[in-house]
Amino acid sequence: MKPLSILFIVFTLALLGFSTYQALVVAPTEQTMGDVQRIFYYHVPSAWVAGLCFFVNFLASVAYLVKRGSNVDALAAASAEVGVVFCTIVLITGPIWARPVWGIWWTWDARLTTTLVLWLIYVSYLILRRFASGSQTQVLSAVLAIFGFVDVPIVYMSIRWFRTQHPSPVMGGGENSGLDPVMLHAFFWNLLAFTCVGIILVAARYHLQKMENQVESAHAQLALQGGAR
Amino acid sequence: MSSLTVTRATLWKDLRMEWRSKDAINSMLFFSLLVVVIFSFAFNPTAEESRLIAGGLIWVAFLFAAVVALNQTWARELRNQVLDAYRVSPAPPNALFLAKALGNFLFVVILEALMAPLFVVFYQLRSVGPAWQLVVVALLGTWALVVNGTFFAAMSIRTRSREIMLPLILFPISIPALLAMVDSTTGILTGEFSPDFWIKMLLVYDVIFTAVCLLLFESVLNAE
Numbered sequence: 497m498k499p500l501s502i503l504f505i506v507f508t509l510a511l512l513g514f515s516t517y518q519a520l521v522v523a524p525t526e527q528t529m530g531d532v533q534r535i536f537y538y539h540v541p542s543a544w545v546a547g548l549c550f551f552v553n554f555l556a557s558v559a560y561l562v563k564r565g566s567n568v569d570a571l572a573a574a575s576a577e578v579g580v581v582f583c584t585i586v587l588i589t590g591p592i593w594a595r596p597v598w599g600i601w602w603t604w605d606a607r608l609t610t611t612l613v614l615w616l617i618y619v620s621y622l623i624l625r626r627f628a629s630g631s632q633t634q635v636l637s638a639v640l641a642i643f644g645f646v647d648v649p650i651v652y653m654s655i656r657w658f659r660t661q662h663p664s665p666v667m668g669g670g671e672n673s674g675l676d677p678v679m680l681h682a683f684f685w686n687l688l689a690f691t692c693v694g695i696i697l698v699a700a701r702y703h704l705q706k707m708e709n710q711v712e713s714a715h716a717q718l719a720l721q722g723g724a725r
Numbered sequence: 726m727s728s729l730t731v732t733r734a735t736l737w738k739d740l741r742m743e744w745r746s747k748d749a750i751n752s753m754l755f756f757s758l759l760v761v762v763i764f765s766f767a768f769n770p771t772a773e774e775s776r777l778i779a780g781g782l783i784w785v786a787f788l789f790a791a792v793v794a795l796n797q798t799w800a801r802e803l804r805n806q807v808l809d810a811y812r813v814s815p816a817p818p819n820a821l822f823l824a825k826a827l828g829n830f831l832f833v834v835i836l837e838a839l840m841a842p843l844f845v846v847f848y849q850l851r852s853v854g855p856a857w858q859l860v861v862v863a864l865l866g867t868w869a870l871v872v873n874g875t876f877f878a879a880m881s882i883r884t885r886s887r888e889i890m891l892p893l894i895l896f897p898i899s900i901p902a903l904l905a906m907v908d909s910t911t912g913i914l915t916g917e918f919s920p921d922f923w924i925k926m927l928l929v930y931d932v933i934f935t936a937v938c939l940l941l942f943e944s945v946l947n948a949e
Contacts, residue, residue, distance in 0.1 A: 561941075561944055613897065613900050616897040616900075617898065620894045620896075620897045621894075623890075623893055623894075624880075624893075627884040627885050627890055628883065628884045628885070629884065629885055632883050632948045635944055635945065635948035636880050636883060636884070636945065636948060638944075639944060643898050643934075643937060644898065646933060646937055647898050647900075647901065650926075650929070650933070651900060651901045653901075654901040654904050654905060655901075655904070657922055657926070658908060
């Protein structure tokens with residue numbers, strides 16, 4: 497591992513410790529919700545990292561279709577996987593917060609439903625990556641990534657309309673309405689820390705994918721030589 | 726060869742093959758008939774209730790039935806390497822795609838026309854809103870399912886688990902279209918709200934995804 501990446505990992509660990517301290521100790525307890533509100537410092541940054549990963553996935557997929565480098569495909573695969581992980585964290589921390597605050601685990605509200613559909617789309621992307629064979633995988637998954645990315649705004653628009661038509665019973669005001677400056681402070685530290693964690697995970701997964709590609713092509717090369725002999 | 730000639734020739738060939746074998750339409754018809762019967766056992770609705778749930782039932786039945794036909798779209802082109810022959814020919818790829826999508830569109834529309842009376846009889850449906858709008862919803866919604874379905878069928882045929890893959894990648898992408906179809910149908914049947922937004926939304930969905938399909942089909946056809 498390069499010294500620069502080790503430095504970045506150490507920096508991220510320190511940042512993560514500091515931001516956790518900010519979120520759990522420094523930030524004041526929310527008046528009505530109590531301590532459960534603190535999940536907000538993890539929930540929203542995870543959503544941000546997931547969104548960022550899916551955006552990187554989209555850019556890498558377009559780049560793959562234009563230039564056909566197997567490295568951008570590795571980046572697309574890495575970012576989609578990490579994105580799904582963070583999206584899963586969002587979908588798990590959300591209900592944990594919603595149960596005491598809203599009184600229910602889940603409601604078919606626009607943002608919740610869009611996140612779930614987003615998760616479904618990218619899980620189907622990962623399934624396709626698993627089931628497609630050989631070098632076709634890269635083209636097919638790049639194509640599906642573009643479909644998925646185009647679909648997300650349409651999903652959000654349609655579900656927003658669906659829900660404004662049939663109002664949901666338990667949606668209070670947004671959690672961002674008038675945030676305490678100390679809370680905002682803690683929130684931004686966590687946002688930064690989570691973004692760094694996301695970058696590290698994507699980078700690690702990217703290198704792993706590149707190594708996998710190398711192993712695969714070495715195997716193919718070996719098989720070809722064996723066939724010639 | 727012009728695009729139009731290729732589209733027309735491929736479409737005509739597919740329609741003729743379907744007319745002789747009736748593979749797709751028969752399996753779709755029987756499949757959706759089964760869904761109608763099973764759903765009516767499962768829910769046993771009154772006329773009032775069925776108006777509320779019919780939108781969902783009808784479109785879920787047609788969606789599942791359409792997958793049956795979509796999966797067969799490219800299968801026969803794999804035999805005797807027809808698809809490979811197509812790739813080396815100078816014919817434009819999008820002409821082939823449009824012919825396949827139009828063919829599937831026709832099959833599913835015919836299925837819907839045949840099944841609609843059965844739904845009316847089994848679920849005692851009577852529309853409170855203007856029923857002609859259902860035709861608009863059906864045409865736009867069917868194209869939404871079929872254009873992406875034909876495209877994803879071309880993708881899933883290249884994976885290891887051919888038939889299983891199609892619904893797995895088609896359904897998540899189709900969620901907004903399905904939502905629009907179901908809710909506008911409910912709106913028309915109950916007469917409680919206007920389906921105008923959903924019809925516009927389907928139109929937008931159709932235009933966007935037809936464009937994306939035409940843009941990317943060549944990559945999928947030539948995927949190595």
